[in-house]
Amino acid sequence: MSADEKEEFMDEITGHEELSEKVIDQTAELKENASAAFDQARRTAETVWDEAKSKLSDLQSLEAFVREKPTQAILVTFGIGFLLGLLCHK
Numbered sequence: 001m002s003a004d005e006k007e008e009f010m011d012e013i014t015g016h017e018e019l020s021e022k023v024i025d026q027t028a029e030l031k032e033n034a035s036a037a038f039d040q041a042r043r044t045a046e047t048v049w050d051e052a053k054s055k056l057s058d059l060q061s062l063e064a065f066v067r068e069k070p071t072q073a074i075l076v077t078f079g080i081g082f083l084l085g086l087l088c089h090k
Contacts, residue, residue, distance in 0.1 A: 066073040
């Protein structure tokens with residue numbers, strides 16, 4: 001093997017090693033980004049779930065109020081509708 005061939009061979013090996021290192025680095029970076037995105041999605045889903053449970057609780061409280069005091073619920077609804085009608089009419 002001539003000196004030029006040896007040098008070319010060494011350049012190819014070095015090039016492959018550098019490429020391999022770049023692939024490893026990019027894979028690690030991709031893994032970190034995917035992990036961060038997953039954590040953010042999980043936190044967002046937990047927040048949405050907590051808000052949904054809170055709203056469900058509010059609706060259940062409203063339903064309980066309507067069942068316990070149907071006359072008052074109807075009068076309050078009528079009053080709100082009347083006020084909105086006055087505001088929209090002007």
